[in-house]
Amino acid sequence: MxxxxxxxxxxxxxxxxxxxxxxxxxxxxxxxxxxxxxxxxxxxxxxxxxxxxxxxxxxxxxxxxxxxxxxxxxxxxxxxxxxxxxxxxxxxxxxxxxxxxxxSFLAPGEWDADFIGLESPQQDAQPFLARREFDVRQGLTQATWYATAQGVYEASVNGTPVDDQILKPGWTPYHLRLIHETNDVTSLLKPGTNAVGLAVTGGWYTERFGFQNQAAIVYGEQPSVAGQLHLEYDDGTEEWVRTGPSWQVTDSGPWTASGIYRGEDFDARRIQPGWDKAGFQATGWAPATPQQAGLTPEARVSPEVRVVEQMPVKEVLGSGDGTYLLDFGQNLVGRLRITVQGEAGDTVTLRHAEVLDSGALGVRPLRAARATDTYTLAGGEPEEYAPTFTFHGFRYAEVSGWPGTFDPAAVTAEVIHSDMRRTGRFESSNELLNRLHENVVWGMRGNFLYLPTDCPQRDERLGWTGDIQIFGPSAAFLYDCDGFLDSWLRDVWLEQQEAGGGVAFVVPDVLRSGDVPTAAWGDVATVLPMVLFERFGDLEVVQRQYPSMKAWTDLLLKIAGDRHLWEGGFQFGDWVDPDSPPTDPARAKTDPDVVSGAFLYRSADLTARAADLLGFAEESAGYRAQAELVRQAWVNEYVSPAGRIVSDAQTAYALAIAFGIADEPLRAAFGSRLAELVRRDGYRISTGFVGTPLVNDALTTTGHDTEAARLLLQTDCPSWLYSVSMGATTIWERWDSLLPDGSINPGEMTSFNHYALGSVADWMHRVVAGLGADSPGYKTVRIAPRPLPGLDSASASYDGPYGPIKVSWIRDGGEIAVSAVVPPNSDAVVTLPGIDDFRAGSGEHEWRFASADQVPGEVRIGMDTPLVDIIDNEGAYLALRSAFERVDPALASDFNARTKWVPGQNLRAAFSIISPGVAPKVLEELEAFNKH
Missing domain, CATH: 2.60.40.10 (Immunoglobulins)
Incomplete structure (x- = not known):
């Protein structure tokens, strides 16, 4: 055998x-x-x-x-x-x-449960309880519970929760698609009288969505719930117990208020013991009122949301008068669980924030989100509480109203997200880079909660299409998220059909933006299905989403018309370009038309590829021809005869290179110009959401590894490692969400958990470590490490569709030693510097090749030293900056921010607009460096 x-x-x-x-x-x-x-x-x-x-x-x-x-x-x-x-x-x-x-699915026609709720609710999204008793005969063999809600619910049978899932059934476009949960509850039932209990509140269904104090309810004023229990007996008979007028409801439960943004208020004095068990005397309860019928729900295809980790208090930062400021050491998404003892009526208040502001919770970035839970004690024995119907994004928490002596062990942070399998990891010799990668992971964990959101803390938490369009490749490596994103893409297409082919800014489309086509955001319809095919080998997603891909691309081609350019209209552009002001994140260096035209080509090209995969040869040829017309029009319109793009910015060149718009020799020219711009900007990042996932790829694709390394390992603001140096434990929305002085960015849009700028992780996996997919689903692995200057080692591992894959490299004298593991039933294409590509079968492998790193020459810094010589020698640059800071820190900061490190300019020219007395002092401070 x-x-x-x-x-x-x-x-x-x-x-x-x-x-x-x-x-x-x-x-x-x-x-x-x-x-x-x-x-x-x-x-x-x-x-x-x-x-x-x-x-x-x-x-x-x-x-x-x-x-x-x-x-x-x-x-x-x-x-x-x-x-x-x-x-x-x-x-x-x-x-x-x-x-x-x-x-877990139902047969056609089996769903026949009424949506039920309160007859005369007293306030918006009033929580309620519902219950029903029923008899079970001897000989029960199987009992299956199905339920959904226009809102969120918890279900219990005979007092025991049916599962550990949180905020069921999640968020979908309620008028287009509903999800039902399925639970085997056979073990919870007994012969005789039994009971089902439901706790229900509004969740996303009754939440107010919108900005500028114009938030409004989109779906409905009041929640409702529907469920049905299927009973099977050993004599072959079946019974159904379904929600309807025979159920009883009350608004006198312990949940007095709740909301996704608000938080939850829970009064333990209002708990009715045994309300979800048989024999309970439902005094004051009323018959349930059937609500407006919802859709027939479908079985869940995405992972459940549950508590996946518990974290203790790391430090108590301050206390006084029953108030305690807690630090959990990690920005996370979830809730607090407390164990508390006190008098009846004592109320503990739990407030949450991601950062501190002058030693207190920094709540301004939360905007209208209350993000507060309250627990009113029943009194007597120790009581345990964790909110049921909300979640928060936080690292810090303020606990007030605590009765008696406070013990930090009485408070635990519970991490909550869609329970996906972790698959990908990365490590290098640079600890800051390792922390950056860990921040990317935590950012994904916090924002993959039923749908891919932009942020988990403020009054937003929406499924922004642009964010996941750029982060999809990174996500597909880190977690097995195929089912998660597959489910969300179904909603994209449903919303898209309502909008006539347009893709909304957010899905579910609570902003009603589907009729405003926008580049990079709407292109999720073409990009993400192909990512799932390339990374998971999931052609079925492409088959199902192909009409969505076509509808989006056809809409854009119609807008482009005979000029084959997507011009004008509303665009987010290169969102949060680091030069954009806090009040206008769309004001970027790269012209929006350059961005939209590039994405028009990208979507037409991807749709052609999808058609080819599905065997639609004629459609593939048509879209490929249209893509070529778009490409030529883009080059003709936006590229000068000398090879400059009219938006002479990092993002413009990165788009052209990464999307394949530029053929040789134009691509090489674009790569050289991109490298010059990166150096000009002091090896600091200069891209927003659109350019960030592409800029390092474009650099290494065109042979500029040194520039890519300097950009990646930069710690000055703006850069990836700046946030790490400032103590970040997740990815920020802005490059400077926290300013160098520790204050919060003054803009109204400032999140400290936003995965978009962490999309560089995909390049770190594929290029820095060298682990990528050469064929769909990693059937053939691509092993192509690029040992970047400044790193001594890097590794990536991936629990892939064919088994564990590992690639690592380490510097060993003048050589690079590469190790790899290729899983059985697959093989690899290996690309190593200075060696022709070759194939390797499954198993463990080791290779070595000569290190090609160039050691920078010595630089003596004087007033006539060219700026490019200084910036290209990291030691010289750091010496100049340190010397300047010792002379005048404020002037040094200004000099560092505004200096353009370009050819043809020396240090004297850069100092020409600085007070004449400064230069001699800086040179004096540099004497030790020059002597060395």
């Missing part, structure tokens, strides 16, 4: 703790592990065991990712186990461990 070990198979959308599969024919995936090098799968056998018995299917070939379901379609509530074994050159493997599954 083969020594190959096969993983327990993974069923599509079947990675939840409950093992739910949301489709009748789930695709099957597995990985193989073996020490046999160059091992390839020749065939596989899949075994299915259900109540009907065991059957198997043999499939030939090496496919082990997203295999079509080889059996008859599953039926609702069907359960069973799937195993796999594989055959290779060494024969058949043993069978894998089984994967248990439960078919």
């Amino acid at each position: 083969s020594s190959v070990i096969v993983s327990a198979p993974r069923l599509e959308h079947g990675d939840s703790e409950a093992g739910n599969v949301a489709v009748a024919a789930p695709r099957v995936s597995w990985t193989s592990a073996t020490e046999v090098p160059n091992w390839e799968q020749a065939s596989a056998e899949i075994s299915l065991t259900t109540h009907r018995g065991t059957t198997s299917a043999t499939v030939a070939g090496d496919q082990s990712r997203f295999l079509p379901w080889p059996f008859a379609d599953l039926t609702p509530r069907e359960s069973g186990e799937v195993r796999v074994r594989v055959a290779g050159p060494d024969g058949w493997s043993a069978w894998s461990e089984p994967t248990s599954f439960f078919a």
Whole structure:
């Protein structure tokens, strides 16, 4: 028997703790592990065991990712186990461990539950409780609970929660798509009288969305809930218990107010013990009122949201009069859990913020978000509380009204997000760079909560399309987010159809922006499906989203017309360019028309590629021809005969290079000019949302590794590592969300947890460490490390579709030593400096090549020293800056910010507008450096 070990198979959308599969024919995936090098799968056998018995299917070939379901379609509530074994050159493997599954979907027509709520609610989004008692006969074999809400809900059976999921059913465009949860509650029921209890509040459904004090309710004033319980007996009979007028409701529960932005108010004195158990006397409860019918919900295909980690208080920063300021050491998304003892009526208030402002919570960036929870004690024994119907983005918390002696161990931060499997990691010899990568990870964790949001703390938390368009590749490496983004893309297309092909700024489209086409944001419709195909091998997403891709591209081509350029109209452009003022983040150096024209080409090109993948040859040729017309028009319109782009800025050149708009020799010219601009700006970043994910890629693609390294490792503001040097533990929205003096950026739009600028992580994985996908789903890995100057080592690991992949390199004398692990049933294309590309099979590998780093020559700094000689020698630059700071820190800061490090200018010219007495003092301070 083969020594190959096969993983327990993974069923599509079947990675939840409950093992739910949301489709009748789930695709099957597995990985193989073996020490046999160059091992390839020749065939596989899949075994299915259900109540009907065991059957198997043999499939030939090496496919082990997203295999079509080889059996008859599953039926609702069907359960069973799937195993796999594989055959290779060494024969058949043993069978894998089984994967248990439960078919979580409903049959057509089975959903027949009323949405219920309060008859006469007294206030906006008033929380309520609902309950129903029912009888269960002897011989129960299976009990399945399905539920959804226009709002958010918690469900319990006989006093026990049905699961640990939070804020169910999440946020979708409620008028277009609803999700239902599915829970096996057989073990929670007993013969005789039983009870179901529901706690319901508004959540996103009743939230007020909008800006400039114009926020308004989009979906509905009041929440409602719907659920149905399916009972199966050993005699073959079935029963349904569905929400409707027979249920009882009350607004006298312990939740007195709640909201996504507001927070939650909970009064434990109002708890009605046993309200969700059989035999409860529902005094004062009223019959439920059927509400306006919602859509028929569909089974969940994305990961559940739950508590994934708990963090203790790191430090108590201050206290007084029952008030305590707590630091958890990490900006996170979640809630506080407290254990407290006091008198009835004592109220503990929990406030949250990401940063401090003059030693107190920095709440200005929260804008209208109250971000406050209150807990009123019932009194007596110790009581435990964590909010149920809200979440917060915070590192710091203020706890006030605490009765008695405070113990920091009584407060714990619970981290909450969509429960995805972590897949990717990165490490280097630079600790600041490692912290930057960790900040990217935490930023993703905080903003992947049912949908990809822009920020988790203020009065926004919306599914901004531009943010995930640029961050998608990084996200796909860090976590197994295929199902998560697949689900969100369904909403993109639903909203898009309502908007006539336009893609909204945010999805769900609570800003009603779908009729305002905007580059880089709307292009998520074409970019993200292809990312999921390239990184996960998920062609089905491309198949389903292809009409969305076409609709968006067709709309843009119509706007472009005979000029083949996307000109004018509303554009975000290179959002939060570091030179943009705090009050106008769209005012960037790169012209919006340059950006929109580039993305028009990008979307037409991607749609052509998608058509080709799907076998639509004629459509592919048509879109490819249109893309070429757009490319030529862009070059003709925006590129001078000398090879300069009219917007002479980093983002413009990065777009042209990364999107393939520039052919040789223009691409080489663009690369040289981009490198000059990076040097001119003192190796500080000069891009916003659009250019940031592309600029380092463009530099290394055109051979400017040194400039890319200096840009990446820069710590001055603006730069990636500036925020790290300022103590950031997540990615900021602005390069200077926190100013060098520690104060908060004065702009109204300042978030300290915003993953967009962390999109550089994808380049760090692929280029710095050298681990990328050469074919869809990493069937063929691309190993292409670029040992950058300033780094002694780097590594990346990825738990990929075919198994663990690892690439690392380290400097060893005058050589670079590269190590790699390629998983079985796949291979790699290896690109190493100075060596022709070659292929490597699965297994462990080591290679060495000569280091090509150039050691900068010595520079003596005088008034006639060219600026480019100073900036290109990092030691000389740092010596000049330190000397200047010792003379006059304020002047040094101004000099550093405004100096353009360009050819043809020496230090004398740069000092020409500075007081004449300063230069001699700076040169005097430089004597030690020059002597050395």
